[in-house]
Amino acid sequence: MSSRRHSHRASLIWAAAPQGEPRHARRARANGAAVGSGFDAEPSGRTHPLTDRSANARLHAYDQRVKGAFDRIVPVLKRIAQLRCAPDFVAQAQVIAETELGFRMPEDRLEEAWIAGLDLRTLFAWSVFETYRRMADEFLIEDPLGGRESSSFEAFLQECGFHMLDVTPCADGRLAHAISYVLRLPFGAVRRKSYAGGLFDVEDAVTKWVEIEYRRFREGRPNTADAPTRYLKAVIYHFSSHDPAQQGCAAHGSDDARAARAALERLLAFRQAIENSFCCGASVALLLIGLDTDTDAIRIHVPNAAGEVALDRSVDAARVYDMTCDLAPDAARARVLELVRDAAPDGAPDAGKTQLIARLIENNLSQIDFVRALHGGRYGDHGHAERFMGVGVGFDEIQLRNLTYFAYLDTVEEGAADLDVGCMIFSGLNVSRGLPIPVVIRFDYRGAVPGARERAILHCQRLDRALVERFERQASAGHLHRLLAVRDTDAGTGLEIVGSSLQRDGIGGR
Numbered sequence: 001m002s003s004r005r006h007s008h009r010a011s012l013i014w015a016a017a018p019q020g021e022p023r024h025a026r027r028a029r030a031n032g033a034a035v036g037s038g039f040d041a042e043p044s045g046r047t048h049p050l051t052d053r054s055a056n057a058r059l060h061a062y063d064q065r066v067k068g069a070f071d072r073i074v075p076v077l078k079r080i081a082q083l084r085c086a087p088d089f090v091a092q093a094q095v096i097a098e099t100e101l102g103f104r105m106p107e108d109r110l111e112e113a114w115i116a117g118l119d120l121r122t123l124f125a126w127s128v129f130e131t132y133r134r135m136a137d138e139f140l141i142e143d144p145l146g147g148r149e150s151s152s153f154e155a156f157l158q159e160c161g162f163h164m165l166d167v168t169p170c171a172d173g174r175l176a177h178a179i180s181y182v183l184r185l186p187f188g189a190v191r192r193k194s195y196a197g198g199l200f201d202v203e204d205a206v207t208k209w210v211e212i213e214y215r216r217f218r219e220g221r222p223n224t225a226d227a228p229t230r231y232l233k234a235v236i237y238h239f240s241s242h243d244p245a246q247q248g249c250a251a252h253g254s255d256d257a258r259a260a261r262a263a264l265e266r267l268l269a270f271r272q273a274i275e276n277s278f279c280c281g282a283s284v285a286l287l288l289i290g291l292d293t294d295t296d297a298i299r300i301h302v303p304n305a306a307g308e309v310a311l312d313r314s315v316d317a318a319r320v321y322d323m324t325c326d327l328a329p330d331a332a333r334a335r336v337l338e339l340v341r342d343a344a345p346d347g348a349p350d351a352g353k354t355q356l357i358a359r360l361i362e363n364n365l366s367q368i369d370f371v372r373a374l375h376g377g378r379y380g381d382h383g384h385a386e387r388f389m390g391v392g393v394g395f396d397e398i399q400l401r402n403l404t405y406f407a408y409l410d411t412v413e414e415g416a417a418d419l420d421v422g423c424m425i426f427s428g429l430n431v432s433r434g435l436p437i438p439v440v441i442r443f444d445y446r447g448a449v450p451g452a453r454e455r456a457i458l459h460c461q462r463l464d465r466a467l468v469e470r471f472e473r474q475a476s477a478g479h480l481h482r483l484l485a486v487r488d489t490d491a492g493t494g495l496e497i498v499g500s501s502l503q504r505d506g507i508g509g510r
């Protein structure tokens with residue numbers, strides 16, 4: 001695969017927009033807002049009065065479009081494989097690939113099929129990587145979910161008394177859509193950093209807190225340092241109502257109570273770290289959220305007036321749904337607020353925090369309807385069904401459930417446990433079907449920092465070598481393919497591909 005910077009061709013397969021069409025109209029059309037989406041096409045389908053049906057249609061279309069692009073790869077390769085003895089095989093294969101997948105296959109790999117056989121593992125990995133690259137570029141350049149239109153939510157957040165929302169979901173692929181779908185928040189207004197089991201790195205969170213406070217002090221963004229707002233740190237743990245003993249959080253042995261307790265302990269350690277390290281009453285606000293990965297319904301452990309969280313007291317969005325679904329929208333909204341107040345263990349939190357929690361619950365009602373309308377109330381893929389593994393730092397573009405297994409790490413040693421779990425998951429998903437494990441190794445960098453791009457590339461290459469060493473058996477059997485990508489977060493552009501195990505000359509000139 002050739003190295004390519006800042007591709008602007010990403011959207012061609014996704015939606016060929018007529019020239020001159022306004023961007024917002026193109027986005028709505030590309031997302032299929034007006035076509036059979038399961039919401040518009042279902043006049044009898046009852047939804048909650050606060051459900052945003054048009055957002056559901058848009059989000060569904062995006063999900064279908066992206067996952068559909070990945071899921072077409074195997075059937076297309078099977079069709080191509082059947083043609084390999086045809087006299088014009090290469091030409092026919094390219095027509096099928098271009099029509100069905102939107103891109104051409106590497107010509108040399110097709111041409112050598114008559115003598116070496118068709119290397120379908122390589123073509124599979126190549127296709128997954130190309131599909132990922134196109135999806136990522138579209139997301140990063142065109143913002144198909146509108147997640148960068150975040151000013152109104154940022155204003156609301158400040159009205160509620162917070163200048164930052166920092167969320168740690170579990171790294172499980174079934175939570176990758178937590179921000180854009182489950183909580184319906186613009187991803188540009190939220191810091192998301194996933195960790196296995198929700199067990200975020202306290203030092204990393206403190207560093208982020210310092211950065212945010214310093215920016216308020218120096219630049220007055222998002223507000224000045226003397227404004228009476230706080231940094232809000234949230235963790236999302238998860239559980240499975242369908243199969244609680246098997247499909248809960250792997251990092252906590254599918255023990256829901258343990259997952260919630262561990263997440264709360266980590267939140268309390270973070271608050272303690274801030275209070276012990278900085279004077280003048282420095283503190284943070286905490287929020288503990290549970291997610292049922294079968295239904296996408298959340299529960300929020302509403303803190304009391306003193307900010308204390310009780311593990312056994314929460315407001316459950318699925319129950320709120322049932323209790324408010326027959327009300328008019330305004331009455332339903334008022335009732336949600338009451339239910340949030342009532343859920344606090346003793347003395348409701350301040351008005352701002354109550355408002356914010358009520359908003360999150362209200363947003364989640366749309367997602368509950370999303371799962372009800374499209375998945376019969378419960379996802380069919382209640383286990384793992386990720387399409388590729390993402391390793392490194394970055395991945396803003398991954399906002400879909402069960403698309404990617406994440407291992408956020410700087411070094412293989414640091415994320416060894418997550419990598420082993422990922423490899424095990426993909427041995428079941430892919431290797432057992434004869435398909436390789438596709439791994440995207442990715443580091444974001446800030447272009448304004450001298451030498452940052454070169455360091456990000458070195459990071460990718462080092463991680464790639466370490467992965468090959470750790471999973472030597474799979475790599476030498478052709479069962480582990482890697483794509484190396486970096487991205488300049490200052491430039492607001494797409495990915496830069498800097499290497500791949502599919503390159504014949506090896507990765508990064510090795």
Ligand SMILES: [Zn+2]
Nearest residue numbers: 170172197249
């Ligand atoms: Zn988990």
